[in-house]
Amino acid sequence: MNELREILASNNQKMKKILVTGGAGYIGSHTVIALAEAGYEPILIDNLVKSSKNIVTNLEKYLGRKLAFYQIDCNDKAAMYQVFTQEKEIAGVIHFAAYREVGESAKKPLLYYTNNLNSLAVLLEVMEKQGCPLLVFSSSCTVYGQATQMPVTEQTPMQPAESVYGNSKQISEEMIHDYVRSLSFVTEQTPDFRAIILRYFNPIASHPQADLSMGYPNDLIRMLVATAAGEREKLIVFGNDYPTYDGTCIRDYLHVMDLAEAHVKSLDYLIQQPTHEYWVRTFNIGTGKGNSVLEMIRTFEQATGQSLPYEIGQRRIGDVAEVYANTDQAQKVLGWKAKYDLATSLQHSWQWQLRKQQKGTT
Numbered sequence: 409m410n411e412l413r414e415i416l417a418s419n420n421q422k423m424k425k426i427l428v429t430g431g432a433g434y435i436g437s438h439t440v441i442a443l444a445e446a447g448y449e450p451i452l453i454d455n456l457v458k459s460s461k462n463i464v465t466n467l468e469k470y471l472g473r474k475l476a477f478y479q480i481d482c483n484d485k486a487a488m489y490q491v492f493t494q495e496k497e498i499a500g501v502i503h504f505a506a507y508r509e510v511g512e513s514a515k516k517p518l519l520y521y522t523n524n525l526n527s528l529a530v531l532l533e534v535m536e537k538q539g540c541p542l543l544v545f546s547s548s549c550t551v552y553g554q555a556t557q558m559p560v561t562e563q564t565p566m567q568p569a570e571s572v573y574g575n576s577k578q579i580s581e582e583m584i585h586d587y588v589r590s591l592s593f594v595t596e597q598t599p600d601f602r603a604i605i606l607r608y609f610n611p612i613a614s615h616p617q618a619d620l621s622m623g624y625p626n627d628l629i630r631m632l633v634a635t636a637a638g639e640r641e642k643l644i645v646f647g648n649d650y651p652t653y654d655g656t657c658i659r660d661y662l663h664v665m666d667l668a669e670a671h672v673k674s675l676d677y678l679i680q681q682p683t684h685e686y687w688v689r690t691f692n693i694g695t696g697k698g699n700s701v702l703e704m705i706r707t708f709e710q711a712t713g714q715s716l717p718y719e720i721g722q723r724r725i726g727d728v729a730e731v732y733a734n735t736d737q738a739q740k741v742l743g744w745k746a747k748y749d750l751a752t753s754l755q756h757s758w759q760w761q762l763r764k765q766q767k768g769t770t
């Protein structure tokens with residue numbers, strides 16, 4: 409399957425260079441695989457503050473070739489220019505680089521605003537000066553806050569952000585819209601800039617073969633597999649008094665490789681559109697199904713045969729009761745739909761944990 413895609417891609421001579429900021433992170437590294445297998449040439453940038461060089465090495469091992477990797481910070485404008493100058497002809501950018509921990513964002517708001525907003529402003533400026541017209545931006549379902557209707561569509565009004573992190577994503581989206589609006593004031597020639605904002609729901613799991621990360625230790629999926637493996641005594645379910653069918657929070661969990669594929673489809677779409685246009689389009693990227701935390705536990709137990717001790721704890725600040733996606737637009741416009749079901753995603757998550765134990769890493 410992968411071989412076929414590579415042949416098709418090389419026949420189309422599609423080896424377009426795509427800059428992947430945050431390329432050593434969880435979603436970024438999985439997307440690097442999807443891009444390479446679709447025939448794109450990923451160029452990675454990461455400051456490695458939340459990831460490690462090993463991920464780049466493991467990507468190279470899996471893909472069987474060297475990757476262009478720059479350990480720089482996206483806020484460093486001179487370094488960003490340097491990458492564009494050195495690589496030449498970067499067709500588009502996927503901007504993953506950001507900090508994304510809700511709890512940390514409450515403690516360090518200035519760090520979050522500086523990193524998540526300034527890096528985007530720097531990127532847009534450098535892209536403009538370097539004539540790079542295509543952007544895919546990582547947004548999040550957190551921008552919806554607690555929506556009143558489920559599932560949420562891209563038109564569902566945003567509620568005030570529940571966290572500093574969520575606010576940084578709302579403002580980032582506005583920044584992209586403001587930037588595109590500003591292009592209408594350019595008179596000399598028609599500007600060329602097209603952006604896709606992807607609002608991710610809850611990515612879980614990991615690539616079934618490549619040795620990559622599976623998010624942070626305090627992400628639900630990491631706590632879940634660590635508990636099943638006996639590394640944690642029990643899983644704490646944060647509240648069972650939400651207005652949902654079993655009282656626990658409902659989220660839309662999607663396999664990270666499905667999410668990675670959504671970036672490939674977004675780039676394919678951006679590249680196919682007429683040039684000398686400027687616009688922003690927004691898509692929900694989820695499975696379209698909501699699952700409660702208790703359903704996650706039950707499905708995990710059935711899918712892996714492992715038992716998962718849990719205890720009901722206090723609600724966490726910043727958690728909304730329920731959010732899941734209507735993904736009709738992504739299907740209709742981008743031709744993207746999640747392929748993995750929850751049981752398979754949970755099996756892959758458990759396999760990641762077993763591989764980690766075999767290696768003796770934490």
Ligand SMILES: NC(=O)c1ccc[n+]([C@@H]2O[C@H](COP(=O)([O-])OP(=O)(O)OC[C@H]3O[C@@H](n4cnc5c(N)ncnc54)[C@H](O)[C@@H]3O)[C@@H](O)[C@H]2O)c1
Binds near residue numbers: 481505527546608611
């Ligand atoms: N994981 C999720 O549940 C989720 C959900 C919705 C949206 N997102 C968004 O997706 C993107 C990727 O998330 P992730 O889960 O892969 O996080 P991650 O922390 O694993 O990856 C982000 C990467 O960006 C790097 N980085 C951060 N700031 C940087 C900077 N200024 N310059 C260079 N590198 C920088 C980090 O070192 C890290 O490797 C983020 O923008 C995040 O907000 C994530």
